[in-house]
Amino acid sequence: MNENTTGEESSVSDLQSGRLSDFAYSSIKEQLTRGAYKPGHKLPIRSVAEMLNVGATPAREAINRLVFEGALVMVGPKTVIVPHLDLAALYEVTQMRLALEGLATEKGALRATNDVVDKLLSLQEKITLSLDEKRYGDALHDNKEFHFAIYRLCEMPHLLSTIEALWLRVGASFHDLYPEFAEAKYGVHNHLAAIEGLVDKDPSAVRAAMENDIRDGYRRLKKAAQERLKRQ
Amino acid sequence: MNENTTGEESSVSDLQSGRLSDFAYSSIKEQLTRGAYKPGHKLPIRSVAEMLNVGATPAREAINRLVFEGALVMVGPKTVIVPHLDLAALYEVTQMRLALEGLATEKGALRATNDVVDKLLSLQEKITLSLDEKRYGDALHDNKEFHFAIYRLCEMPHLLSTIEALWLRVGASFHDLYPEFAEAKYGVHNHLAAIEGLVDKDPSAVRAAMENDIRDGYRRLKKAAQERLKRQ
DNA sequence: TTCATAATTTTGTTATAACAAAAATCATGA
DNA sequence: TCATGATTTTTGTTATAACAAAATTATGAA
Numbered sequence: 001m002n003e004n005t006t007g008e009e010s011s012v013s014d015l016q017s018g019r020l021s022d023f024a025y026s027s028i029k030e031q032l033t034r035g036a037y038k039p040g041h042k043l044p045i046r047s048v049a050e051m052l053n054v055g056a057t058p059a060r061e062a063i064n065r066l067v068f069e070g071a072l073v074m075v076g077p078k079t080v081i082v083p084h085l086d087l088a089a090l091y092e093v094t095q096m097r098l099a100l101e102g103l104a105t106e107k108g109a110l111r112a113t114n115d116v117v118d119k120l121l122s123l124q125e126k127i128t129l130s131l132d133e134k135r136y137g138d139a140l141h142d143n144k145e146f147h148f149a150i151y152r153l154c155e156m157p158h159l160l161s162t163i164e165a166l167w168l169r170v171g172a173s174f175h176d177l178y179p180e181f182a183e184a185k186y187g188v189h190n191h192l193a194a195i196e197g198l199v200d201k202d203p204s205a206v207r208a209a210m211e212n213d214i215r216d217g218y219r220r221l222k223k224a225a226q227e228r229l230k231r232q
Numbered sequence: 233m234n235e236n237t238t239g240e241e242s243s244v245s246d247l248q249s250g251r252l253s254d255f256a257y258s259s260i261k262e263q264l265t266r267g268a269y270k271p272g273h274k275l276p277i278r279s280v281a282e283m284l285n286v287g288a289t290p291a292r293e294a295i296n297r298l299v300f301e302g303a304l305v306m307v308g309p310k311t312v313i314v315p316h317l318d319l320a321a322l323y324e325v326t327q328m329r330l331a332l333e334g335l336a337t338e339k340g341a342l343r344a345t346n347d348v349v350d351k352l353l354s355l356q357e358k359i360t361l362s363l364d365e366k367r368y369g370d371a372l373h374d375n376k377e378f379h380f381a382i383y384r385l386c387e388m389p390h391l392l393s394t395i396e397a398l399w400l401r402v403g404a405s406f407h408d409l410y411p412e413f414a415e416a417k418y419g420v421h422n423h424l425a426a427i428e429g430l431v432d433k434d435p436s437a438v439r440a441a442m443e444n445d446i447r448d449g450y451r452r453l454k455k456a457a458q459e460r461l462k463r464q
Numbered sequence: 465t466t467c468a469t470a471a472t473t474t475t476g477t478t479a480t481a482a483c484a485a486a487a488a489t490c491a492t493g494a
Numbered sequence: 495t496c497a498t499g500a501t502t503t504t505t506g507t508t509a510t511a512a513c514a515a516a517a518t519t520a521t522g523a524a
Contacts, residue, residue: 068297308516310517
């Protein structure tokens with residue numbers, strides 16, 4: 001009774017395990033990062049189960065896992081929702097991102113090959129093009145690719161998965177306001193500086209560029225969130 | 233707590249949530265940090281369920297959560313074990329600890345009240361006493377209390393829970409070798425330096441002290457682990 | 465013995481039903 | 495209109511059974 005007629009997207013962390021729990025987890029996660037649910041949207045187990053054509057057990061497990069990760073929040077003993085904008089959490093996650101993504105950057109910078117640099121350059125081209133054509137979803141996707149292409153260099157899997165959890169944490173509640181913050185060609189300069197640092201084999205320069213990128217993004221997101229909150 | 237005949241009357245260490253899954257989770261976690269299971273020990277769902285007098289569902293959920301957090305590892309599609317010593321993971325977690333616990337320390341240092349300082353001093357006394365009397369379990373417990381008393385100051389809950397996950401991650405596989413590393417009155421000097429920095433309202437001094445503590449611990453743990461591995 | 469293979473047991477996963485508790489809805493009175 | 499209490503519906507949790515797949519043990523041949 002569970003034949004996944006709807007499009008199933010397999011994620012990176014979903015390693016062909018075939019577990020319905022993992023399928024449900026990746027599905028919800030995908031929806032969240034696409035901004036499919038507005039903040040405040042309720043996610044009852046049975047609704048999720050029905051939507052994904054699975055039983056209650058995998059749905060429940062997926063939801064609980066996302067709650068643990070902070071991508072969803074419990075606002076009552078029996079109600080989990082997509083989190084509302086929370087500037088305190090945004091600040092906190094930003095601080096953690098600076099520390100952890102800075103670490104990953106610095107540890108991996110010297111391992112960048114020419115292939116990686118080429119990949120980054122082409123990603124950056126795609127990003128600028130997407131921004132020009134106002135395809136913000138694509139721009140955000142490639143922006144994430146750009147960051148993680150650098151973070152993967154250090155080959156520290158625990159670190160990488162922790163960073164991924166941080167992206168998901170703010171992504172869930174802030175995604176629907178990324179477009180209005182992405183318009184300003186955010187990040188282009190910092191990305192180019194990072195690439196330059198990689199070519200120059202200068203880890204602290206790369207780290208500085210990435211930290212700048214994170215801080216710039218934080219400022220824009222915060223501003224957009226404040227305006228959004230004021231308008232309501 | 234595990235000998236009730238029929239009644240599932242709650243247990244002592246059950247932390248108020250009432251969920252059997254949480255009870256199972258904290259129970260296993262407690263056992264792990266106490267070093268009750270040797271590395272390589274298998275944790276099948278049904279055995280855990282029977283041991284805790286719960287059904288398969290809560291046991292399964294607790295185990296999967298610990299796997300996800302890295303406190304347990306899957307070595308096959310149907311086998312999760314207590315992880316073996318892994319120096320690469322120890323290094324990785326140490327780097328993350330330096331970044332995150334350094335961050336927490338620096339952000340919270342200026343908020344230390346006299347009460348906190350007194351608490352730290354009394355904890356440090358307890359630690360030295362425990363070490364003198366070779367009660368290493370107690371020493372380790374209070375050592376953790378010492379660290380988190382400082383980390384709590386910054387009031388960043390996401391950061392705190394991430395740090396806790398890191399402690400659990402190495403704790404599970406390294407706990408049974410803490411005694412032989414704790415003998416050397418590890419940390420005393422660094423702890424005192426941290427307290428001094430708090431009193432002086434000097435955040436970077438506190439951070440330096442805590443980072444030193446983490447690095448010292450890393451070196452000792454690594455050495456002990458290497459000797460252990462060589463001996464086998 | 466040693467290795468491969470077959471037989472058997474163990475194990476993880478999932479759907480389901482039942483239950484208690486929470487949330488939503490309705491009814492009633494001021 | 496609003497609050498409040500009662501009722502109904504919804505919901506999370508858990509134990510359980512069934513199934514398929516993995517792990518283990520037994521078996522046999524070289």
